[in-house]
Amino acid sequence: MLGASSAAALSAALSGCSVKSSASGKPQSLSFSEQEFSAAHEAPFPKNFFWGTATSAYQIEGAWKDDGKGESIWDRFAHTPGKIKNGDTGDVACDSYQLQNADIALMRAMNLSSYRFSISWPRVQPGGSGAANQKGIDYYSRLVDALLEAKIRPFVTLYHWDLPQSLQDGGGWPKRETADRFADYTELMAKALGDRVSDWMLFNEPSAFTELGYNEGTHAPGHKSVLEFLKAAHTVNLAQGAGFRALKATCPAARVGTAFNMSACEPATDSDTDRLAAERAHAITNLWFLEPALHGKYPNALAFLPEKAMGIKGDDMQKMRAPLDFIGINLYYRTIASAAGALERLAHAQEWLFPVKMVGGIQGPKTDIGWEVWPKALYDVVMRITKDYNRPVIEITESGCAYNDGPEADGAINDTRRIRYHGEYLSALAKAIGQGADVHGYHAWSLIDNFEWAEGFSQRFGLAYVDFKTQHRTMKESGKWYAKVVEENRVVDSAMVAARS
Numbered sequence: 001m002l003g004a005s006s007a008a009a010l011s012a013a014l015s016g017c018s019v020k021s022s023a024s025g026k027p028q029s030l031s032f033s034e035q036e037f038s039a040a041h042e043a044p045f046p047k048n049f050f051w052g053t054a055t056s057a058y059q060i061e062g063a064w065k066d067d068g069k070g071e072s073i074w075d076r077f078a079h080t081p082g083k084i085k086n087g088d089t090g091d092v093a094c095d096s097y098q099l100q101n102a103d104i105a106l107m108r109a110m111n112l113s114s115y116r117f118s119i120s121w122p123r124v125q126p127g128g129s130g131a132a133n134q135k136g137i138d139y140y141s142r143l144v145d146a147l148l149e150a151k152i153r154p155f156v157t158l159y160h161w162d163l164p165q166s167l168q169d170g171g172g173w174p175k176r177e178t179a180d181r182f183a184d185y186t187e188l189m190a191k192a193l194g195d196r197v198s199d200w201m202l203f204n205e206p207s208a209f210t211e212l213g214y215n216e217g218t219h220a221p222g223h224k225s226v227l228e229f230l231k232a233a234h235t236v237n238l239a240q241g242a243g244f245r246a247l248k249a250t251c252p253a254a255r256v257g258t259a260f261n262m263s264a265c266e267p268a269t270d271s272d273t274d275r276l277a278a279e280r281a282h283a284i285t286n287l288w289f290l291e292p293a294l295h296g297k298y299p300n301a302l303a304f305l306p307e308k309a310m311g312i313k314g315d316d317m318q319k320m321r322a323p324l325d326f327i328g329i330n331l332y333y334r335t336i337a338s339a340a341g342a343l344e345r346l347a348h349a350q351e352w353l354f355p356v357k358m359v360g361g362i363q364g365p366k367t368d369i370g371w372e373v374w375p376k377a378l379y380d381v382v383m384r385i386t387k388d389y390n391r392p393v394i395e396i397t398e399s400g401c402a403y404n405d406g407p408e409a410d411g412a413i414n415d416t417r418r419i420r421y422h423g424e425y426l427s428a429l430a431k432a433i434g435q436g437a438d439v440h441g442y443h444a445w446s447l448i449d450n451f452e453w454a455e456g457f458s459q460r461f462g463l464a465y466v467d468f469k470t471q472h473r474t475m476k477e478s479g480k481w482y483a484k485v486v487e488e489n490r491v492v493d494s495a496m497v498a499a500r501s
């Protein structure tokens, strides 16, 4: 089911979608011994491995109403007082709408072979349906051309959270018809870019944006309704199936996946109830949008889902199917799961719905945003998905860390903790590849410091520093180190990079 078909090129030629950039073949199998995930370990990677960084439209582009762009739910949410730390907005963000060339210069300097970015739906189709905005399409078209020129794979996410506000006004993701609008928009973009873009993601983190946006209310559109959340989750599963079919109908050779937010779910104790809770946490976090795509059903461990409240009907199970060509994994940390007691279930909406309590781990060091650094989580999840889904093609679509180091007196940004983070996560990944996982790429979040959703500009994830007053970009030490990793196709020791430069 997963994996690029060899007949794809032929169907592409017949469809008129000629795809220039191509993904690597199967990585060579490596022998990699059991060891600690230490940055000092020089882990080798398969030939043609995609080395990338990731960003998203709302977090970097700015130009929130330029050239005919429509309003998105994130524009509306960020303009609502009290929603974003320090009253920050993405109105200007990193101004990448104007500074595309500066971003590409950084990618070249990092030797990247892949760049994951997203399309702002309201920039290319302002009302969420109907007429396209040619100026918006031209922006992405120029970006794709410039990337190909720099020999960097354009790796395109269709939906990274910025729904056109007009679609939200009409009901948003809880409304079934939004799945059809998404399929139309997907077709529009496939027609516009499919002659040059070969690798696509339908969604970024479906379980995150449905939960945070419709249940918790901390992300756009800021609703707090378990019912809306359940319906939104189902519509997004339908949209994943419909979007997949729309993309393949236009460009049969396209490789299509989704970037799922995943986490290694560990039981808090060895008790049977906690182990059951960990399996449920795994299904809630990692499988809720993957099982419907690959197997046309909700995960077995979620048998308690209220089908009626979700709005499931007719042949929906069939409609949700999307035999993805690759599984995108965004992974930052692990989750510790335990059985939620009756009181907890009453107190918290999510725990009312799911009999599971999920918290972050506390043994590892914390990044500035408070997330635990736990490289083994990446190894565990990649191996579990490899085993449970018959060795699918995997792309690591995001991993990264917030450390707010700024320029020192000499202008250098010595973010050694970031080097250590990526070094350790990459070593964990190399170990998984050595044990048979078919991983084709790694995308560090992020190319540049940017607008971190409800945290505003308070959290810096970039391999390059952005001065948000001048928009000046400066490569951090981690960016220089990453360039070396890419050049040598293995995890190099940070000390060695310092000695060489």
Ligand code: FCB
Pocket (backbone or CB within 6 Å): 056, 059, 204, 205, 208, 261, 330, 398, 445, 452, 453, 461
């Ligand atoms: C992920 C999001 C991404 C970014 C990172 C830090 O969950 O996909 O946009 O905010 O977290």
